[in-house]
Amino acid sequence: MASHNELGKKGEQLAVDFLIENKYDIIEQNYRFDKAEVDIIAQKADVLAIIEVKTRSTDTFGNPQDFVKPKQIQRLVKAVDEYVTLNGLDVEVRFDIIAIVKQNNQFNIRHLENAFYHF
Numbered sequence: 001m002a003s004h005n006e007l008g009k010k011g012e013q014l015a016v017d018f019l020i021e022n023k024y025d026i027i028e029q030n031y032r033f034d035k036a037e038v039d040i041i042a043q044k045a046d047v048l049a050i051i052e053v054k055t056r057s058t059d060t061f062g063n064p065q066d067f068v069k070p071k072q073i074q075r076l077v078k079a080v081d082e083y084v085t086l087n088g089l090d091v092e093v094r095f096d097i098i099a100i101v102k103q104n105n106q107f108n109i110r111h112l113e114n115a116f117y118h119f
Contacts, residue, residue, distance in 0.1 A: 011055025015098040036075035048091045055100040064099035
């Protein structure tokens with residue numbers, strides 16, 4: 001497996017651990033619909049949090065969250081609409097980004113709630 005794929009998998013596991021520590025229930029991981037993949041679907045109280053995880057080995061070329069593009073957001077929204085409809089859910093939906101940057105042997109984690117409204 002390529003090192004960037006390994007870093008991505010490590011980042012997703014760190015994000016899951018972070019969410020659990022912060023009292024989220026993990027509902028789904030790597031949910032796929034059409035051309036979209038939702039990294040994590042989690043719930044806390046009555047909020048369904050759709051989490052896009054971006055992990056980078058450095059922030060030299062920009063913050064991880066800067067790499068979520070409008071087309072990807074459109075695909076995620078479509079996938080989540082389908083997920084909510086299929087599961088008959090009546091919850092508030094929020095789109096978040098967990099941005100992770102590896103620095104030396106440590107990972108800095110930043111949870112951006114309602115992140116898509118900041119673009």
